[in-house]
Amino acid sequence: MTRAPSATAGRATTPAPRANRGRPRSEASRVAILNVSLKLLERDGYKALTMEKIARAAGVGKQTIYRWWRSKAEVVLEAFTAYAETEVPTPDTGAFRSDIERLIRNIVRGFGQVSAPTVRALMAETLIDSEFRKAFGEIFVARRQTVLLAILHRAIKRSEISEHTDVRTAMDLVYGALWHRFLHETGPMNRNFADRLADFVVDGVAG
Amino acid sequence: MTRAPSATAGRATTPAPRANRGRPRSEASRVAILNVSLKLLERDGYKALTMEKIARAAGVGKQTIYRWWRSKAEVVLEAFTAYAETEVPTPDTGAFRSDIERLIRNIVRGFGQVSAPTVRALMAETLIDSEFRKAFGEIFVARRQTVLLAILHRAIKRSEISEHTDVRTAMDLVYGALWHRFLHETGPMNRNFADRLADFVVDGVAG
Amino acid sequence: MTRAPSATAGRATTPAPRANRGRPRSEASRVAILNVSLKLLERDGYKALTMEKIARAAGVGKQTIYRWWRSKAEVVLEAFTAYAETEVPTPDTGAFRSDIERLIRNIVRGFGQVSAPTVRALMAETLIDSEFRKAFGEIFVARRQTVLLAILHRAIKRSEISEHTDVRTAMDLVYGALWHRFLHETGPMNRNFADRLADFVVDGVAG
C-alpha cells in the first residue's frame, strides 16, 4: 500500500525513484495520520471520516496523505491492521476436528478484540471498490484462506475427509458463518458459538 | 420505505398533510427516478451515483426525490426491489434434507438473476448505515430467515434434528455461506454449489 | 460580467435558460460579496484577496461567487465600478482649449477620489489577462476614449486643429500622461498638474 521505496525492490510499481534521494518520508507524520484516523473512526464513524479532518487533526498537509495512500479506505486499512493482531496461527494438532476447533476459536477471539464498526466499514468498502478489495483481501482474507486450506489438505491426506471434498464450498461455510455473525450480529461472538460452529463444520465436511 | 402520505396514516412522521388535497404525486416522476437510478447504478457503480445525477437524468427536481426518499440508498433499495423478484417460496417437502436442498437452490437461483454490484452496494450500505440496515433487513434478510427457521422447526418436530440444535448458528451457516460466495465471488453460483452446500449443511446440522 | 439572464436576450451566450425559472439570484449575497471584496482589497491588497476569504467574510458559498463571476478580477472590477463614479461628462464649451482643460480636470478629479492600489491592481490584471482586459477596457478606457475623440473631432470641424492630426497619438498623449502620473506617482494629482498638462496637450496638438 505504501510506496516503500526500497523494501519492494523487485516489484517495480511506481517509477522507482533512484533510492534515497530527496527528503525521506516523515515517520512522525505517518504515525500521526494512522493514529488520528483510528481515533476519528471510532468516535465519528466511517462516513464522517474525511481526508481533510485527518490532515487537520494530525497536523499534516493533505498532500502528505495523498502521497502515501490513495483513499481514506487505504488509510483506515493500514491504521487498522497496524493496531489489530492480524496474525492467524495455523493449528496443527494432528486431527481435523481439533484443528478446525482451534482455528475457529482463534478467529472468534480475534473478532472479539476488534472494533466492529471499523471492520464493517472496511468490508463495505471492499464490496464497493474493487481497487480496495485487493488490498483488503490480501491482508484479511487470503491469509485465513491459506490456513484453512492447509487444514483441509492435511485432513484429506490423513483420510479424515474425502479427497473429493468441495474445498471451496467448505471455506465458504466456515468463513461465511463467521463473517455473517460478525457483520450482522446475529448472535454472540463467543466460545460457545465457536464450538457449535466447529461441530457443524466438522460433521458437515467429514459427513 | 416510501413515506406514502396516506397509506401510513398512523406513522405521523411528516406533518401529515390533510388527505387528498392539492396536486397528486406524479407517478411518471416516481418511475423515472427508479429506472434512471438502476441504470446509472449498473453503469457507474454506487459511489458515482448521486442525487443530482438522478434528478438530472430523470428530468426531475431534486426536491421531488427528497420528498419521497430519505437517501440514495433508499432510492436504490426501492428501485432494486421493484425490479428483482424477492419472493422466497417456503419449501415443505416433508423431509429436512429436501427442504434445505430446495431452499438453497431457490436462493442460489435468485442470486443468479440479480445484479451483483447493486446488491453489493446495498449490502455495503447496510454495514455502514444502521438506519438503512433496517429497511434492507426487512426486505432482504428477515424473510429468508423466517423461511429457514420454519424448516428447522419442522425438522425438530419431526425429530430429524436434535431439539437442542443451535438454530442461530445453523442460520449463520446457511446464509453465511451463500452470501460469502455471492459477495466475494469465491466460486460459481450454480446448481452444483447449491447441492454441495446443502450436503454440508444437512450433514452438519443433522449431525 | 454577470450572466444577466434577460438583458442580453439576443446575445445567445449561455444556453439561455427559460426566464424566471428556479430560485432567483440572491441580491443580498451579491451585495455582500461586492462590499466584502472592496473592504478586504483596501485592507490587505489584491494579492492577499482570495475567493475563499471573500466567501467566508460574505457568509456565502464559493460556488455562488463562481456562478456569477469568472475570477476575482471580475469581482473586484464590479465591486469597484459599483462604488466609483465612472461617469465621464463630455465637456462642450465651444473651444478646444477649454474642452481639453475641463476633460483633464474631470479625470484628475476622478483619479483623486479613487483607491490607487485598487486601480493599480485592476490595471495589472489588465496587462496580464487578456480576458479581463476586455471587461476592464470597456468600462474604464473606452468611455474616456470616446469623450476625447468627440472633443478632437469637434475641434477639427471648427478648424482649431488640423484635419490631419494624428488622433490616436493625441489620445495616447493625454491618457498616457494621466495614467503614467497616477500609476507611478511621478507627482501630485492636482489642479495644477491638470492645467500644465492641458497646456502641453493643447499647444502640442494645436501645433
Next chain:
Amino acid sequence: MTRAPSATAGRATTPAPRANRGRPRSEASRVAILNVSLKLLERDGYKALTMEKIARAAGVGKQTIYRWWRSKAEVVLEAFTAYAETEVPTPDTGAFRSDIERLIRNIVRGFGQVSAPTVRALMAETLIDSEFRKAFGEIFVARRQTVLLAILHRAIKRSEISEHTDVRTAMDLVYGALWHRFLHETGPMNRNFADRLADFVVDGVAG
C-alpha cells in the same frame, strides 16, 4: 537583484558567509533557470509561470532558485534584462527638437525588439508589488528618466524652452504616451508614431 554574497559586504542581511569557501555557485544552473524562465514565460504567460515548473524544466532544485532570487518576478526581471538591450543612448544633437526626436525613436525601436507580454507582466508586477517596483524601476524607468531630464535641462540652458517648464509633467507626457501605446496596443509602434509623438511633445513643451 541577486544576493551576491560578497559584493554586498556591508549589507549584512544573511549571516555573511566567510568569503570564498564552499562549493561555488553553479553558472550552468543560473543560465538554465533564466533561459527556461523566458521560454516558459513566452509560451504560457506570466500567470502560468511557477517556481516549480522553472525548477523542473531547468533540472534544478527549487532551493537553488530561492537561494538566488526572492520571487519569480525577480527571476523574470533578470532573465529579461539579460536578453534585452536596456541601454538607452543619450542623444545630444545641440537642438531640443532633434534630441527629442532621437530619444523617442530609440525608445520606440527598443520597444519593438522586446516581448510585449513579458514587459506587460513585469509592469503588472510593478503596479502590485512595491518591493519589485524598486528593482524594475531602477533598471527600466530611472535610466530613461535621466536621459530625458538631461535633454530638457540642456534645452532650458539653451533657452529653447522656458525655465519654468513643468519638467515632471513633460516627462509624464513623453513616457506616458510611449508606455500607453505599448501596453495597450492603441496603435502601431513605428517610426511614424515616433515622429508624430515627437512633434506633439516639442510643440507642447516648447509651446
Next chain:
DNA sequence: GACTAACCGAGACGGTACGTCCCGTCTTAAG
C-alpha cells in the same frame, strides 16, 4: 589528504487556495 563549508538535485513537508462536485434546503412560477 582530511576537513569543512557552501553548494547541488531531489523530493517530502505543513500549508493555502484553487475550482468542482454534491449535499440537503429554499424559493420561484406553473400546474
Next chain:
DNA sequence: CTTAAGACGGGACGTACCGTCTCGGTTAGTC
C-alpha cells in the same frame, strides 16, 4: 400541494504551488 428549475450556504474533494527542510553528494578552499 406538487412539480421542474435552479440558486443557496456549506463542506469535502483531489491538485497545484508556496516557501522550507532534509537527505546524499559534489566541489572548492583551508588545515
